Amino acid sequence: MKRFIPEKSSFHRDIAGKWQSDSDASSFTLHAETRSATSGTITLPIAAETAVSVSGRTVCNRGAYSACQGHTESGCARLTVVGGRYDVTVNRG
Secondary structure (H helix, E strand, C coil), X not given: CEECCCXXXXXXXHEEEEEEECCCCXXXXXXXXXXXXXXXXXXXXXXXXXXXEECCEEEEECXXXXXXXXXXXXXXXXXXXXXXXXXXXXXXX
């Protein structure tokens, strides 16, 4: 498991994250946790044929977002979330 470094935030000590990828690099997962009284954006690199799931629920399939506030910008999925625990998985085609 690799360590994740969050973007600049006034709550550095309150953001925890790690990521891992499978052996053939066809998917990777970000495990993130923040305080419940916060919100933010999770940004992950994606390709056009990518599917993204949050805690087991598909939220983006080939650029079409559902079940969350999200959009694609400059080759990245940007998911707006409230504080909590998230397991975000990116499956490449």
